[in-house]
Amino acid sequence: MYGQLTSDVPLGPFEGTTITVWSGQGKQAKLHATPSCSYLRSARGVERTVHLDAAVVGRMCPQCGTYGSWARPGTGLAVFLDTLTGLGLLYELDSFRDPDEDAFEDEEVRHAAAVLYKPVADTPAVPGEQDDAEDDEDDTWEERQEAQRVRESVLRQWGGALASMHRTHRQLALFPWLRAWAGAALEAKAGYLRVLQEQAQLLVAERALLAATAAAAMTEPDVPADEPAFAPLGDPGEARRQLLSLWRRWRSAVEDSWDDPQQQTYVVHHLTDTMGSRRKGRDQMLERARAVVAGWEADVRAAAGERHGDRVVVARLPHDAAERGSGRSLVDRLGEWELGVLASYTADVVWEPQSVITVRVPEPVAVRLLTQHHTLSYSEPETDEADQPAAQSPADPRSATGSGVGPGVFDDTPVHSRHLVTGEHLRALRATMRDAEQLYVVFSVGGGLEVVALSVLEERCAAGWQGSIIAGASDLPDALFAPRQPSPGQEEPVWPARIHDPHHEAFGSHLSTAEGERVLVRLREGRRDTDHALRSLALARGVADLRQLQAVGYDDRDFPRRPFASAVWHGLLAMEQLDLEPFEPDTDTGWQRGSGLPLGVLAGVQAYTSDAEGRYQGRAHSPDCKHRRPEHGVSRDDDLVTIAELLGNKGFDPCSKCGGYAVRRLSQDQVAYYRAAHRLHSLTHQVHSAAARNNGTGSAELAAQLREFAELDRRTANAWFPLRKEARQWRQTVNALLGELPGPA
Numbered sequence: 001m002y003g004q005l006t007s008d009v010p011l012g013p014f015e016g017t018t019i020t021v022w023s024g025q026g027k028q029a030k031l032h033a034t035p036s037c038s039y040l041r042s043a044r045g046v047e048r049t050v051h052l053d054a055a056v057v058g059r060m061c062p063q064c065g066t067y068g069s070w071a072r073p074g075t076g077l078a079v080f081l082d083t084l085t086g087l088g089l090l091y092e093l094d095s096f097r098d099p100d101e102d103a104f105e106d107e108e109v110r111h112a113a114a115v116l117y118k119p120v121a122d123t124p125a126v127p128g129e130q131d132d133a134e135d136d137e138d139d140t141w142e143e144r145q146e147a148q149r150v151r152e153s154v155l156r157q158w159g160g161a162l163a164s165m166h167r168t169h170r171q172l173a174l175f176p177w178l179r180a181w182a183g184a185a186l187e188a189k190a191g192y193l194r195v196l197q198e199q200a201q202l203l204v205a206e207r208a209l210l211a212a213t214a215a216a217a218m219t220e221p222d223v224p225a226d227e228p229a230f231a232p233l234g235d236p237g238e239a240r241r242q243l244l245s246l247w248r249r250w251r252s253a254v255e256d257s258w259d260d261p262q263q264q265t266y267v268v269h270h271l272t273d274t275m276g277s278r279r280k281g282r283d284q285m286l287e288r289a290r291a292v293v294a295g296w297e298a299d300v301r302a303a304a305g306e307r308h309g310d311r312v313v314v315a316r317l318p319h320d321a322a323e324r325g326s327g328r329s330l331v332d333r334l335g336e337w338e339l340g341v342l343a344s345y346t347a348d349v350v351w352e353p354q355s356v357i358t359v360r361v362p363e364p365v366a367v368r369l370l371t372q373h374h375t376l377s378y379s380e381p382e383t384d385e386a387d388q389p390a391a392q393s394p395a396d397p398r399s400a401t402g403s404g405v406g407p408g409v410f411d412d413t414p415v416h417s418r419h420l421v422t423g424e425h426l427r428a429l430r431a432t433m434r435d436a437e438q439l440y441v442v443f444s445v446g447g448g449l450e451v452v453a454l455s456v457l458e459e460r461c462a463a464g465w466q467g468s469i470i471a472g473a474s475d476l477p478d479a480l481f482a483p484r485q486p487s488p489g490q491e492e493p494v495w496p497a498r499i500h501d502p503h504h505e506a507f508g509s510h511l512s513t514a515e516g517e518r519v520l521v522r523l524r525e526g527r528r529d530t531d532h533a534l535r536s537l538a539l540a541r542g543v544a545d546l547r548q549l550q551a552v553g554y555d556d557r558d559f560p561r562r563p564f565a566s567a568v569w570h571g572l573l574a575m576e577q578l579d580l581e582p583f584e585p586d587t588d589t590g591w592q593r594g595s596g597l598p599l600g601v602l603a604g605v606q607a608y609t610s611d612a613e614g615r616y617q618g619r620a621h622s623p624d625c626k627h628r629r630p631e632h633g634v635s636r637d638d639d640l641v642t643i644a645e646l647l648g649n650k651g652f653d654p655c656s657k658c659g660g661y662a663v664r665r666l667s668q669d670q671v672a673y674y675r676a677a678h679r680l681h682s683l684t685h686q687v688h689s690a691a692a693r694n695n696g697t698g699s700a701e702l703a704a705q706l707r708e709f710a711e712l713d714r715r716t717a718n719a720w721f722p723l724r725k726e727a728r729q730w731r732q733t734v735n736a737l738l739g740e741l742p743g744p745a
């Protein structure tokens with residue numbers, strides 16, 4: 001049964017939290033987490049806020065009590081309830097407590113073990129291979145199949161119980177007030193785990209595990225490739241290649257198995273894969289090959305038969321070793337040999353503060369566990385506690401006990417009562433919140449306010465960072481993100497035609513932050529997460545260096561983690577370049593030169609490029625360029641330079657497709673100055689050409705436009721020119737042009 005919240009579950013610090021419920025009329029009407037619950041029959045469901053307590057839990061509708069979201073995602077209460085319900089802690093506490101319908105009686109297990117250990121007669125493991133295959137033999141084969149099925153099932157059950165125990169303890173660690181309440185269930189689970197382990201131990205033979213260990217340590221044998229029996233394989237060189245390939249196949253079957261090596265003899269048939277069944281010498285070849293394999297078997301069995309001392313090895317289960325309800329956790333992925341070793345030799349398991357399995361194994365098994373790659377990672381037991389990796393600084397007493405997840409870690413209390421966030425909190429958040437990988441405003445004394453992705457925050461917490469979460473993207477005030485009406489009929493394109501005339505009012509506006517927002521909305525149109533994308537954009541705009549926004553690591557489908565939709569990058573960056581001609585020096589050597597205007601407020605505009613200095617092979621690319629890696633957006637490997645640094649940079653070698661960099665979107669003032677500079681640049685050409693022709697027609701109009709630039713009001717001048725000398729330079733340029741104008745004819 002999926003876990004349903006019941007009124008006996010202690011709510012701890014969440015008792016009394018205000019939640020919103022929907023219910024029909026009547027004092028005893030069931031409470032629902034959502035007005036759309038199918039159990040809410042009355043169309044007149046009333047919305048109310050209530051204080052969460054046992055009585056409220058008792059009135060929850062079973063559907064909502066199992067799957068409902070009673071709290072805003074990303075709050076402590078949501079993490080608590082989501083961790084408990086559904087396939088969460090309540091489900092875990094209830095599973096692997098007693099034998100279920102898949103369980104086997106001890107008697108069945110003993111019978112299966114007897115069948116498995118009965119010395120196999122000198123027959124192949126696959127029936128029908130010999131002419132004298134008799135009914136007896138078929139029966140034996142079927143009995144053996146059944147016994148193997150029992151073994152597989154019991155061992156997997158034991159692994160499943162182990163994984164469930166691990167998950168249960170990891171989840172309980174988040175909510176320490178549940179510990180006492182869960183005590184009886186934990187005891188039952190521990191008891192059943194022991195029962196399963198005892199059954200599993202009956203089904204796995206030490207000699208098989210040792211033989212597999214010896215096979216794993218075996219070095220390439222000499223093979224009798226030039227014997228006449230192997231002539232059907234080809235010349236001795238080819239026969240040697242095939243026999244060695246047979247040996248590798250045999251070894252990998254034996255070393256990963258919990259079965260006696262004798263069960264793997266069938267691999268010899270791969271020698272005849274490309275051979276007709278009537279091929280001359282085929283049967284003799286197979287017979288000889290079986291003898292060769294029998295020799296290898298004898299070798300590993302002899303090695304397995306030696307007496308060995310024992311050694312203690314430990315396996316620490318990583319916190320995410322057992323994702324909930326899934327069949328793809330680490331424990332589920334254990335191979336036969338490893339699972340067999342764990343079931344046979346586990347001497348002790350401690351679950352707190354971390355799940356650590358202690359095995360006492362024969363020396364060769366210890367060596368194999370410690371030196372080869374396995375699903376779990378094994379190490380020697382630590383004699384000194386100082387070897388423990390210090391996840392948090394020892395100065396923080398809270399980290400030692402684990403503070404659990406209560407209110408105040410995430411955005412659900414006043415900021416002044418926030419707790420330090422820990423890796424444990426973030427794991428709980430990630431396990432319960434679908435879009436947990438988002439941007440968060442975090443605060444630390446050392447770093448001040450910052451905006452980081454969850455994965456980056458996890459990295460920091462693991463490295464001992466101490467700070468608090470102020471808000472996630474989804475916590476930003478709703479009032480700032482009013483629901484948008486779909487853009488009415490007018491089919492405006494996502495990317496409108498470029499305006500080239502600087503005298504046009506909209507010149508340069510395609511570079512603006514406002515345009516970034518519009519483009520983002522258009523790109524996400526019709527998607528449910530448009531609102532989330534806008535929130536991410538708003539948070540990211542405050543980030544000084546966009547390279548910090550890159551998430552780290554991969555999600556559970558092995559895609560790189562992304563804190564927001566890639567379209568958000570179009571909101572942050574204009575995937576194009578500034579036309580810098582007005583700011584280039586006035587070299588006076590021909591027409592269409594720069595005007596040498598000051599960069600002013602544009603000087604600090606950021607450009608993101610793969611290579612600002614020509615340091616790497618190939619051209620520089622913009623974050624949006626198809627010639628780059630498949631992911632869009634800025635990465636930590638990109639260069640961040642300012643427009644001032646880019647202007648006149650000889651090393652910069654841009655790609656002709658993308659222009660080499662993307663520019664961070666411009667503020668209103670920056671767009672206004674960009675347009676003004678282009679207008680003045682264009683006026684300069686007009687003045688020069690009028691002066692060259694000494695033609696005063698239109699001078700009055702030019703003069704009027706120039707005067708507008710000569711007499712900037714103070715606000716504009718301050719906004720455009722951070723440096724006073726730039727304002728002066730601008731004025732001088734305009735005045736010089738006014739002086740150059742030929743008088744009216």
Ligand SMILES: [Zn+2]
Pocket residue numbers: 031032033034037038039040061062063064065
């Ligand atoms: Zn309901």
Ligand SMILES: [Zn+2]
Pocket residue numbers: 620621622625626627655656657658659660
């Ligand atoms: Zn490019």
